[in-house]
Amino acid sequence: MEHQSAPSIFLTLQESALGHVMRSSPAFYPAVEVLHIIGFVVLVGSILALDLRMLGCGRAIAIQPMAQLLLPLSRAGFVLAICMGFLLFSADASHVVKNPAFQSKAVLIAAALVNVVIAHAGPWRHIESWHDEAPGAAKATALISLVLWLGAICAGRLIAYF
Numbered sequence: 001m002e003h004q005s006a007p008s009i010f011l012t013l014q015e016s017a018l019g020h021v022m023r024s025s026p027a028f029y030p031a032v033e034v035l036h037i038i039g040f041v042v043l044v045g046s047i048l049a050l051d052l053r054m055l056g057c058g059r060a061i062a063i064q065p066m067a068q069l070l071l072p073l074s075r076a077g078f079v080l081a082i083c084m085g086f087l088l089f090s091a092d093a094s095h096v097v098k099n100p101a102f103q104s105k106a107v108l109i110a111a112a113l114v115n116v117v118i119a120h121a122g123p124w125r126h127i128e129s130w131h132d133e134a135p136g137a138a139k140a141t142a143l144i145s146l147v148l149w150l151g152a153i154c155a156g157r158l159i160a161y162f
Contacts, residue, residue, distance in 0.1 A: 010094045011093070013090050014093040043081055050066060055134075059132060064128065102159050112149050123137040
């Protein structure tokens with residue numbers, strides 16, 4: 001297999017002051033990693049709960065108030081996870097960008113975000129008419145969401161092994 005170098009933008013990021021701080025500080029990298037984990041736990045935890053409810057679990061809980069509580073949490077978790085993930089990435093960008101697990105994670109996150117757009121542009125626009133049962137299209141986006149976000153977590157964990 002031929003070894004290819006990463007595009008210069010990734011090497012530039014890695015060699016920047018940010019990349020240097022991420023690599024050289026004994027406390028900063030672990031702290032950022034903990035915040036990254038907290039971000040994706042909040043993100044995926046809130047999404048998991050809402051998606052499972054839309055798929056029919058916990059029918060005693062109304063979907064709309066649950067969504068009003070959990071969607072802002074998922075957004076906050078996403079922002080925290082992405083920001084901290086970027087900092088982690090900066091420490092070794094030229095190598096990580098070529099990692100197949102990282103590439104898979106990026107594709108899964110992008111697909112999950114497309115699914116969010118489809119869900120909110122489609123079935124979620126009529127949430128007030130759902131009563132206590134999500135329609136089939138909403139259930140489909142919930143199932144796709146579960147698969148994509150859990151896949152992104154698995155791919156992220158596998159980055160260390162490739």
